[in-house]
Amino acid sequence: MTTTLLDTSKGIVEFSYRGVGPAVLLIKGGHSTRETEFSHSSLIYEGFSLLTVSRPGYDYTERSTGKTPVEFADTIIEVLDHLNIERVNVIAISTAGPTGLALAAFYPERVSKLIMEAAETTGRMDEEGNKLLYTPTERILLSSLRQLLKLFPDVAMKHLLNKWTTEDAEDYLEKLSPNDRRFIYDLLDTSRSGKGILPKGEQTDFDIGHLETPVLGMYSQKDKKVQYTHALLLKSLVPDCEIFEVDADSHLIWIGKDARQVWDKRLEFLTQ
Template sequence: MPAFRAAFPERATTVARLPAGPVEYRLEGDGPRTVAVFHGGHMRAGLALGEEVFTDAGFTVLAPSRPGYGHTPPTTGTTPAGFADATAQLCRSLGVRRLAAVVGISAGGRTALTLAARHPDLVERIILQSAVGFLPWPDRLTRLGGRVVFNARLEAGTWVIMRSLLRTAPSLGLRVLLRQLSVLPVHRLMAGLSAAERATLTGLFTAMRSGHGFVADMLPVPDCAAEAGQPALVIATRHDRSVPFAHAESLVAAMPNAELVDSRADSHMIWFGPDYPRVAAKIRDFLATD
C-alpha cells in the first residue's frame, strides 16, 4: 500500500439549537481568545484544515458547518447574511463576546466578510485564504457541471466514485482533483508534494462531502466588501484555478483596510506551498498587532 493512502481524522462536533436553527460546530483549543473559521466547499466542522496556525498561537478555534454541510441543515441561515446572524447567535450562546478574527477559506470567504460587515462589534479582524469574493464564480462550465454532479441527490454518488478512485489508484485520483485547483501542469503539482502531503490531501479528499451546501455556494451573493472595515489579510496565489487571483485583487481594492499576501503556492491549497511558513508568520503577526 503506498505511503500516501491515509485517513483524514474526523473531529468531534456539537450541534447547537439556536433561534436561527441547528448549527453544527467544533470548538477546539483552550486559548483566551477565539477565531471563527468558515471552511470552504465540500468541507464541514469535523474536518480541520490549516487551523494549527491559530491553535499553536494560543487561540481557540470555533468552526461551524455552513448551511447544507455536515449537520447544519440548509434551512439554517440559508444565505451568507442569514448564517452570519446565526453565527452571532452561536457566539452569544457560547459566551464569545468578541472574535479575534473571522477566517474565510475558499467558498467560506463571503460568509466571513458578511459576518464582519453585519456584526462589526463582534469581529476584530478578517483573514481570507484562497477566498471567493464577489466577482462571478465559478465559471459557467463549472457552475453547470457542479449543479449536476454536486446536487443533493447525486453528490453522494459523486464522492463514492472519487473515494473509490482514491483508494484504488490514489496517484490518479489526486491528479484528477488537483487539476481543478491549479493553472499549472498537474505533473508539476505532484512533483512538488511530499509523501506526507499526498497522504493528507488523499485523506482530505476522501472525507469530503457536498451535501446541499456546494450548489448553494455557487449562487450570487450581495457584495459587502466595502462594508467590512476591519483590518484584513487577503491571502491568495496566482496559480489558483478554483478561485482566480482576481478575486483577491478585487477584495483588496474594495475593502477599506486590507492587505494582499501573495502566496507562492502551486494551487488553491496554500497550506502546501513552499512559502507557507512565511504566510503563517504573517498571520501570527497580524493577530498579535494591537
C-alpha cells in the same frame, strides 16, 4: 473531535470549540466536513481558542441555518452569543469567503479581524464552474473519487488538482513532499457533498466598500479554483485590506514551498 449541536432560530447548527485564549472562528470551504483539516488546529497551541462552525448542509448543520451568507452570519452570531464570545477573529476558506465578509459587514462590533484564505469575494465570478458543484451527478462523482482514492490515489488526486492548479497536475503532484501528498489525500477522503448550499446562496449581494474590519487576503496566482481576480476585487473594494500573494502552485496555499510563510503571515496578522 467532540462537536456540539445548537438549536438556533433557523435550525440546528454543529460546531466545535477548543482551546483557551482569543477566539478564532474558522469557516471551511465547500465539501469540507468536521474531519477536514487545513492545519488551523495548531492555532490552539499558539494561545488561541478555535471555534469551527459547519456550514449549512454539511455535517449536522441544517440548510435552513443559512440559505445566503447574510443568513448564515446571523446564525453564527447566535453561536457566539451562546458561547458568550464578544469578539472573534474570522478565517474564511474558499467558498466561505462571502460568509466571512457578511459577518464583517453586518456585525463589525463582533469581528476583530478577517482573514480570507484563497477565499471567494463573490460567487458570481465563478458561477459557471460552481453550477457543477451541487448536483446529484456531482455527489456520485465525489463518492466515486473517494473510492478511487483507495485503489489508485495518484489518479484521484490528479483529477482533483486538474481543477485547482493552472500548472500541469501530474508535475505538481510529483513535486510534493509526502506530507503534502497526505494533506491532499486526507482532504479528498474527508470531502462530502452533503446538502450543500446552492451557488446562488454564495453570492455577495451586499456592500463591502465600507468595512471597518481589517482584512488580510492570501491568494495564489496559480489558483484555478479561486482565481486571483478575487484578490484584486477584495483589495479594490475593502478600505483596510492587505493582500499577501502566496507562492503556491495551486488553490492549496496551506501546503508546498510557501506554507510556512502563510502560517507566519496569519500569526503576524492575528497578533499585531
